[in-house]
Amino acid sequence: MRGARVRAEADSAAAGPRAMVSAQDVHKRYGHDEVLRGITLEVAAGEVLCLIGPSGSGKSTFLRCINHLEKIHAGRIEVDGELIGYRERGDRLYELHEREICRQRTHIGMVFQRFNLFAHQTVLGNIVEAPVHVKHETRAEATERAMALLKRVGLADKAGAYPSQLSGGQQQRVAIARALAMQPKLMLFDEPTSALDPELVDEVLAVMRSLVDEGMTMIVVTHEMAFARDAGDRVAFMDGGVIVESGPPGDVLARPQHERTRAFLARVIDGARAA
């Protein structure tokens, strides 16, 4: 199903190739509310990790820590070997200057649940915005790649449209193209299909599957169990700010070891049947 791409063989860090994301004992609080309570995981280059779990379990928060949209309070996150958000000197971590954080983010694409396309710009404008104004590419260069990306997500004819003129599924495909325009090494998806009408989910998942086939490293927070099962290399189940269990989708989804995982999966699958 996946062609020639390299798969991360096992769950453990040592077995995979180069680690693209490495999180160690990540903690995050909102006031006194500890939403992440020690997350440790690795994602190998080219690997696809699906994060599942009930709402409020901290999966989106963890995703947002990876590109420093949220600051972590303890632990460390590295992307492609580079510590995110901080500089290490001696036994201290110094917070990075905004310019450095921006540079780190240019390597990490993110797709949001609510698309967040720039409402005042056309589809093409949305895609060339960051390449032109962050990476300082020429407009011609950025436009050329934008058109190729639009063609790839099947929306070449919508280049001049405004986001408000598109369906949710089309908007999300543009959002993916916009993230890809920065040529990231890692893509983060925060419930990319949760805000979509059911009949629009597949067109977005199809674009995501094509990325998987290209070997993009991806972390996907999702409720789409079918996608997690057949596109993901690994599934991690989160609850209460910790990773309860993780492993190949066949194991976690079909033979969960923990009671909480079983209860969650039973609920989700019942919900899907009822719908």
Add this chain to the structure above:
Amino acid sequence: MKRIVPVRRHGLWLSSAIVIALLALLANSVWRNPNIVHAVIWQYQFAPAILQGLRTTVVLAALAEIIGVVFGVVLAVMRLSASPVLRLGSGLYTWLLRGTPLLVQILVWGNLALLFETIGPFRTNALLTPFVASVVALGLNEAAYMAEIVRAGILAVDRGQFEASMALGMSRAVALRRIILPQALRVIIPPAGNQFISLLKATSLVSVIAGGDLLTAAENISSANLHTLELMLVATFWYLTLTTITSVGQYFMERRLGRSDAGRQGAR
């Protein structure tokens, strides 16, 4: 197929008739009033002194608006900053300049030499001519109002827009300039247009420091020929012209900014 007869709205007809009658009375009271010497109006409507005053009013309003918008944006960003000192500074500024009469502020700027004889190496009176004092007073006052308008506009932009900008590696400054402010503009323009119309009329207050504006020009003439009301009507005509042009400009600006809305109703 039976004909549909819309309900007769007698109240609407009646109230419309009353409005028309009142308008006719008003026009008549000005037009046919024996105490208004119409010849004086025609004589001064396009008189060079009046047109000079009109030009000053337009330049005054334009310069004050530029100061107001630029400084207003700075104040709004300060108000939304993470630093409590910047927030407080911006809040105090708005509190002071919105909380005191504009007339008082104009008098203070116009008489600043009484407070400080020199500003740095310059003599205050040489630096703050009545015109410069007028521009400063109006501009700084306008900034206090624009700050609130811009702040409301920025807050009206969905937070997701800012997050998407951050995720793409934009700095705060680039996100503000490229993504947030252009979208805030849609919310800012209607109250800002209103505010500019206020400013156009508020320029007349600088006549108290001989600001050389349209009203000053009209007053200078009327104090000589004693046709006070006629010259107020001359000035009124020009103020209405200016505010009308502003309203039309605002309409087209709003329409242009509304482009990205096209099909918002139809799309989902």
